[in-house]
Amino acid sequence: MQQYSLQLRRYREGRAASAGQFFPLRGVQGAKLQLILFGPPGAGKGTQAKLLVEQRAYVQLSTGDMLRAARASGSELGKQVAAVMDKGGLVSDDIVNQLIDQRLIAHQGAPGFIFDGYPRTLAQAQALDNLLARHADAIDLVVQLVVEEPALVERVAKRHAAEGRADDEPAAFKVRLRHYFNETAPLIEFYRGQGKLVGVDGMADIDTVARGIAMAIEAKGTALGHRIPAPEGSPGPASPKKRRRK
Numbered sequence: 001m002q003q004y005s006l007q008l009r010r011y012r013e014g015r016a017a018s019a020g021q022f023f024p025l026r027g028v029q030g031a032k033l034q035l036i037l038f039g040p041p042g043a044g045k046g047t048q049a050k051l052l053v054e055q056r057a058y059v060q061l062s063t064g065d066m067l068r069a070a071r072a073s074g075s076e077l078g079k080q081v082a083a084v085m086d087k088g089g090l091v092s093d094d095i096v097n098q099l100i101d102q103r104l105i106a107h108q109g110a111p112g113f114i115f116d117g118y119p120r121t122l123a124q125a126q127a128l129d130n131l132l133a134r135h136a137d138a139i140d141l142v143v144q145l146v147v148e149e150p151a152l153v154e155r156v157a158k159r160h161a162a163e164g165r166a167d168d169e170p171a172a173f174k175v176r177l178r179h180y181f182n183e184t185a186p187l188i189e190f191y192r193g194q195g196k197l198v199g200v201d202g203m204a205d206i207d208t209v210a211r212g213i214a215m216a217i218e219a220k221g222t223a224l225g226h227r228i229p230a231p232e233g234s235p236g237p238a239s240p241k242k243r244r245r246k
C-alpha cells in the first residue's frame, strides 16, 4: 500500500509541479477519476455516463441536462438559453462554465466526475482545467466515442421520433454537428497532446462500448500507479498487466 501511495504521490507532485501548485494527495483506495466522455451529439455519451454512474457512483455532469432542467423549471437562465438551444447553437462559455463550477462545489466528496457534453470549446476546456485546479484536481482521462456521421444522423432521427427534442430535428442537428466539427473536435488534439485521450469504437452495441470504456478507465488507474476498482460483475481487462515500478 505504501508503494502505491508513493507512486501516486510522485505522479501527483509531477502534475502539481507542471501546474505550479501543490496538490494534496488524493485517497488511494477508491481513487478518484475525472473523466470526459467526448464525442459528437448522438455518440452515446449520455447512455454511457449513466451506466458509469450506476456502476461506480461517479457523478455525471451533463451541461445539456442542466440546461434542459433550467428550461423545464422556467428559470431566467432557461429562458435565456431556449432559443439558442432549439436552433442547435452553443450556449455561451460563461454560462456553462458557471454551471460546472456550481456542481463541482456541490459534489466535492464525489468519487469522480463524468463530464458529458462539456467542454465543447477550447475556452471551456481551459476553464475546466482552472476550475478543477481550485479543487486540487485535474482531468485524468478523455474517452472519445468514435461514431461515423451517418450513424449519428440515424440515431438522432430515432431519438427525435421518440423524445421530440427540437434540437434533434434535422436542421438543428446539422447546426449541432457543424459546431461539433468546428469548435469541439479541435479538443481532440488538445487532450491528445496531454496524453489523456483514448478512443473507443462507439459504433458497437452499448455493452461492448461500456466494456471499452471500463478497460480505458482501469488501464488509466494502472498507469497512475493504483487500480481503480472495477464494478461488481464488470469484465474488465482480460489480464491486467503487472504494475511496473520506476
Ligand code: AMP
Binding pocket: 041, 063, 064, 065, 067, 084, 085, 086, 088, 089, 090, 091, 092, 093, 096, 116, 117, 118, 119, 120, 124, 167, 176
Ligand atoms: P447536449 O444534450 O449535450 O447535446 O446539449 C444540448 C444543447 O445544450 C446543445 O446543443 C447546446 O445548445 C447546449 N449545450 C450543452 N452543453 C453545452 C456546452 N458545453 N457549451 C455550449 N452549449 C452547450
